[in-house]
Amino acid sequence: MTDPAASPAASPVAPLVAVLDDDADLGASVARLLARNRMDARAFTDPRALLAILPDCAFGCVISDIQMGEMDGFAFADALRARDPAVSLVFMTAWPTTAHAVDAVRRHGGIDYLEKPIDEPRLIAAVAEGLGWSARERRIAAMTAAFTRRERDVFDLLVRGHSNKEIAERLAISARTVEDHRAAIVTKTRTNGLAQLIALSRGEAV
Amino acid sequence: MIDLRASDLPLLVLYALAFALLHWTASPWSGAGFFSLWYPPAGLRFAVLWSRGARFAPWLVLAELAADFSAGVIDIGAPGLLQAVIGAMRPGLTYGLALAGTRGIARGKDDTFSLPPMMMGLAAVAAPALNALLVAPIDALLPADAGRYRIGVDIAISLTGLAVGDLLGILVLAPPLLWIAALTGGPRQALPRPPSRRAVLEDALVLSGCLLLTIALWRAGLGAQPAPGLLAGAWIGLRHGRIAAWLAIVAQVLAFLPYSSGRLDDATRLELHLGIAAVVLVTWLAGSFSDAQKTARIMLERRNRLLFQAERLKTLRAMSVAVIHEISQPLSTLAIEAGHLARATEHLDADIAESAALVDRKARDLSDLVRRLRRFGGRDVDEPSLLPVSMLLQTACQIVAAELRASGGRIDCLGIAPDLAVQAQEIELTQALVNLLRNAVAASPGETIALRAGAVADEVRIEVTNPLVTARKTDAQPLGAGMGIGLVIARTIVEAHGGTLVRQDDVDTARFVLSLPLVAGPLP
Numbered sequence: 001m002t003d004p005a006a007s008p009a010a011s012p013v014a015p016l017v018a019v020l021d022d023d024a025d026l027g028a029s030v031a032r033l034l035a036r037n038r039m040d041a042r043a044f045t046d047p048r049a050l051l052a053i054l055p056d057c058a059f060g061c062v063i064s065d066i067q068m069g070e071m072d073g074f075a076f077a078d079a080l081r082a083r084d085p086a087v088s089l090v091f092m093t094a095w096p097t098t099a100h101a102v103d104a105v106r107r108h109g110g111i112d113y114l115e116k117p118i119d120e121p122r123l124i125a126a127v128a129e130g131l132g133w134s135a136r137e138r139r140i141a142a143m144t145a146a147f148t149r150r151e152r153d154v155f156d157l158l159v160r161g162h163s164n165k166e167i168a169e170r171l172a173i174s175a176r177t178v179e180d181h182r183a184a185i186v187t188k189t190r191t192n193g194l195a196q197l198i199a200l201s202r203g204e205a206v
Numbered sequence: 207m208i209d210l211r212a213s214d215l216p217l218l219v220l221y222a223l224a225f226a227l228l229h230w231t232a233s234p235w236s237g238a239g240f241f242s243l244w245y246p247p248a249g250l251r252f253a254v255l256w257s258r259g260a261r262f263a264p265w266l267v268l269a270e271l272a273a274d275f276s277a278g279v280i281d282i283g284a285p286g287l288l289q290a291v292i293g294a295m296r297p298g299l300t301y302g303l304a305l306a307g308t309r310g311i312a313r314g315k316d317d318t319f320s321l322p323p324m325m326m327g328l329a330a331v332a333a334p335a336l337n338a339l340l341v342a343p344i345d346a347l348l349p350a351d352a353g354r355y356r357i358g359v360d361i362a363i364s365l366t367g368l369a370v371g372d373l374l375g376i377l378v379l380a381p382p383l384l385w386i387a388a389l390t391g392g393p394r395q396a397l398p399r400p401p402s403r404r405a406v407l408e409d410a411l412v413l414s415g416c417l418l419l420t421i422a423l424w425r426a427g428l429g430a431q432p433a434p435g436l437l438a439g440a441w442i443g444l445r446h447g448r449i450a451a452w453l454a455i456v457a458q459v460l461a462f463l464p465y466s467s468g469r470l471d472d473a474t475r476l477e478l479h480l481g482i483a484a485v486v487l488v489t490w491l492a493g494s495f496s497d498a499q500k501t502a503r504i505m506l507e508r509r510n511r512l513l514f515q516a517e518r519l520k521t522l523r524a525m526s527v528a529v530i531h532e533i534s535q536p537l538s539t540l541a542i543e544a545g546h547l548a549r550a551t552e553h554l555d556a557d558i559a560e561s562a563a564l565v566d567r568k569a570r571d572l573s574d575l576v577r578r579l580r581r582f583g584g585r586d587v588d589e590p591s592l593l594p595v596s597m598l599l600q601t602a603c604q605i606v607a608a609e610l611r612a613s614g615g616r617i618d619c620l621g622i623a624p625d626l627a628v629q630a631q632e633i634e635l636t637q638a639l640v641n642l643l644r645n646a647v648a649a650s651p652g653e654t655i656a657l658r659a660g661a662v663a664d665e666v667r668i669e670v671t672n673p674l675v676t677a678r679k680t681d682a683q684p685l686g687a688g689m690g691i692g693l694v695i696a697r698t699i700v701e702a703h704g705g706t707l708v709r710q711d712d713v714d715t716a717r718f719v720l721s722l723p724l725v726a727g728p729l730p
Binding site: 032033094096117120 | 530537576
């Protein structure tokens with residue numbers, strides 16, 4: 001197991017991948033494989049240790065084994081989502097079942113469900129996809145965090161293509177107020193026009 | 207009615223001769239309104255029908271008519287010829303009906319009564335009973351001449367006499383004839399084990415005690431009471447099965463028949479024979495029941511052994527799944543590191559690069575193997591899916607390949623249309639096919655087994671055909687004979703898939719036809 005306290009502090013900028021497997025050798029091996037593919041990865045053997053460092057360390061993607069000791073992969077996924085909804089998940093297992101595969105993707109929002117021995121190209125592709133998804137989720141979260149509740153309402157209707165007048169009617173406010181909210185939204189997001197706002201709402205970088 | 211083969215003609219000629227002879231020997235026990243209270247030809251007729259199948263009945267009827275005409279039992283010139291001919295044909299046809307009915311009722315049932323020993327016991331009672339019951343209805347359909355059974359004698363007495371005579375004839379004569387046929391007919395029948403001295407002594411004591419009691423009661427003026435004989439027969443039959451029961455029957459019949467052939471009036475003779483019939487019937491049914499129970503017990507033991515095997519297989523499967531898991535964990539690490547090493551050493555010394563590439567390739571092969579093993583053995587539930595028939599047949603052939611090689615035979619499996627598909631549980635259906643192929647290999651060692659598949663209307667028909675090598679055509683064998691547990695399992699699986707499994711033999715080949723609903727549409 002990699003002791004988080006002993007390991008060098010993670011870069012706050014680069015997206016970080018966590019590899020969780022109770023087999024320390026396999027975890028380390030997968031982490032090194034990712035590192036060779038220019039993905040900063042750290043290995044963990046204990047789900048609780050990983051959850052414990054979450055507030056200080058935002059992971060872009062977590063690769064988790066399903067059959068582990070006290071806490072299985074799905075319980076860990078629930079705990080992880082509760083703490084950070086914008087982290088992506090990739091599952092791997094030595095005991096694949098159809099039921100688990102469906103649960104992994106549908107209930108726990110996994111990007112992929114990989115069977116051991118692991119198919120390397122598929123793992124790399126899944127992690128890359130997970131990192132992209134996580135980045136989008138984080139951008140959307142960061143942007144909408146600065147909005148007031150009313151600005152959020154106006155923003156939601158704007159990016160769905162409604163005019164100022166329609167928004168005013170729907171929210172029962174004056175068109176003038178809608179314009180004020182729109183100006184505040186543009187200022188806070190540092191965007192230039194509706195097209196960029198729509199791109200932002202999809203998590204795309206502008 | 208089955209086609210008559212040339213080899214059947216000597217049997218029919220022999221039958222006609224034996225029938226005429228036995229008919230003649232029965233005459234001392236005749237009486238008013240019935241031909242004989244002891245009628246061995248019925249036993250001969252029953253034995254032939256039981257071993258050749260009910261559909262052989264019309265040929266027997268013809269042979270009996272020929273015997274009756276030749277021996278002068280039926281006089282062509284006499285009045286009432288039609289009645290006489292119909293009367294001579296009736297027993298053969300009713301026996302055929304009774305045998306077919308008994309087998310039909312027992313088919314598909316799974317209890318003691320449907321086992322061959324018990325079925326034959328029931329048929330032996332049903333055949334004379336049906337024969338006697340149908341006398342009046344058939345006579346009623348004929349022109350109202352002075353029929354044999356219509357004259358003044360009480361019809362109940364005459365029919366009872368008929369049934370009693372037939373029953374005694376069947377139960378005394380048919381069993382040894384069938385045993386002889388079974389022993390000479392094929393290599394499969396093992397000789398029955400000689401009984402223990404203790405069993406013989408026990409039965410002899412019981413029988414002689416009961417005979418003495420019968421004689422004592424008779425001497426005391428109570429007439430020939432059947433109760434002691436019933437007791438002895440039931441005891442011997444239940445304790446030691448059909449062979450002992452038959453010996454007891456012969457002993458009782460030998461004790462009474464010489465006496466009853468003497469100067470007795472009809473009523474006394476009928477009463478005596480009714481008593482003998484009751485004793486014989488109870489003795490034979492008791493023996494049959496005992497043998498059926500024994501057969502059921504053997505089947506149960508075999509099923510228990512199979513269950514034990516199944517449990518072992520389940521344990522083995524769990525162990526292999528665990529092994530797959532234990533291997534796949536370190537193998538994951540090995541495969542990743544081997545891949546890395548192979549790429550990192552590509553530009554190094556050729557020897558090192560080659561070694562690393564080899565390790566990488568082997569790790570990949572092992573990974574593939576583990577995935578494949580997991581797909582076959584690691585599955586808990588065999589879920590129904592769309593399966594190409596050609597793939598199923600191929601897998602089944604691969605599984606029996608080793609046994610086939612050992613027997614020196616081969617499977618001819620060509621020309622299976624690639625677009626045939628069924629909705630099925632792969633593992634189960636493969637098992638059913640494997641069982642059929644195994645049976646075919648076992649039945650025709652060293653021969654070519656044909657495996658064919660095709661669409662007929664909205665069904666897929668899969669046929670497993672093997673040449674009949676030593677065994678003769680076996681349609682007339684008692685139900686259940688030769689039916690291994692493999693076939694039972696195959697049938698259960700096929701029927702669970704909404705299909706059927708039937709046997710359609712030709713003269714020189716055995717063929718099992720497995721039909722399943724055809725699934726239309728493109729294959730996965």
